[in-house]
Amino acid sequence: MWEVKDVIKRASDLPSMPDVAFEVIRVADQAESSASTVAATLSRDPSLSARVLRLANSAFYGMARDVHSIQEAVVVLGMRTTKSLSLVAASFPWLNVALKGKGLSPKQLWSHCLTSATLSKKLSHHLSCADAEQAFCISLLHDMGTVALYLTLEDEYKSVVELAHFDQRAFDVLERENFGFDHAELGAALAESWNLPKSYCQSIRYHHRPSDIEGYDRLTDIIHVADMLVRENGISEGLASVTFGRDEQAFARLGIDEDMLQALAEAALQEVKESGFDTFSEAA
Numbered sequence: 001m002w003e004v005k006d007v008i009k010r011a012s013d014l015p016s017m018p019d020v021a022f023e024v025i026r027v028a029d030q031a032e033s034s035a036s037t038v039a040a041t042l043s044r045d046p047s048l049s050a051r052v053l054r055l056a057n058s059a060f061y062g063m064a065r066d067v068h069s070i071q072e073a074v075v076v077l078g079m080r081t082t083k084s085l086s087l088v089a090a091s092f093p094w095l096n097v098a099l100k101g102k103g104l105s106p107k108q109l110w111s112h113c114l115t116s117a118t119l120s121k122k123l124s125h126h127l128s129c130a131d132a133e134q135a136f137c138i139s140l141l142h143d144m145g146t147v148a149l150y151l152t153l154e155d156e157y158k159s160v161v162e163l164a165h166f167d168q169r170a171f172d173v174l175e176r177e178n179f180g181f182d183h184a185e186l187g188a189a190l191a192e193s194w195n196l197p198k199s200y201c202q203s204i205r206y207h208h209r210p211s212d213i214e215g216y217d218r219l220t221d222i223i224h225v226a227d228m229l230v231r232e233n234g235i236s237e238g239l240a241s242v243t244f245g246r247d248e249q250a251f252a253r254l255g256i257d258e259d260m261l262q263a264l265a266e267a268a269l270q271e272v273k274e275s276g277f278d279t280f281s282e283a284a
């Protein structure tokens, strides 16, 4: 059995993708760009967004309050600071560089996260939730525990993926049986180690079992529902034969009928496809 803290320790020095950071620099330099354009650009990169939020919330910036989304960070810190923050964050490259040569496709995982994030935002708007931007950001980061597992325990992780060919139980159950924790718990621990706000840690931790949260957390329900719908529409993390179960209570709590859910999912898939952001440069 492994301990979450040991995996976090091993994942802490891993490299990141600077592509979006450089685009943020360019976009922020254009006179016609608004703070929301800068935020939208930065939000396309999950690890960089996480790093920028971590930096924005660190003692170094001495913020009087927590910054909960990239949108907020750009408004509060200003475009200039966000630019430099992005550059700082990009100097610790993480996703595509790190996964090069590994058995997990960065492109598939990226597409899964970006589409889930887009759908989470649509669900939030549909439900008139005020924090649609936050739902987008958390959703973008929800499976980073999977990346960390691949980077630190690739062979062991592949064996558990193999097990899923014969054992049809939900994959997070198999992860917990074999590692002592699942990718959601690891992702939450990683989010904590990056000083991300508590809402991020909670939603990431419970994204496969939102009903385990005491009381009601709409944000986590949204992240879960978006994740499941995106998988059901064929955009998975890229792990063959792996299944995850729907938390039907979370679906019921949102109270959106299946036809509308499917329509929103299709709209999200379409939006991502049209944006071209799902194509991921291996060379970045």
Ligand SMILES: [Fe+2]
Pocket: 142, 143, 183, 184, 207, 208
């Ligand atoms: Fe997940």
Ligand SMILES: [Fe+2]
Pocket: 112, 116, 142, 143, 227, 237
């Ligand atoms: Fe997922």
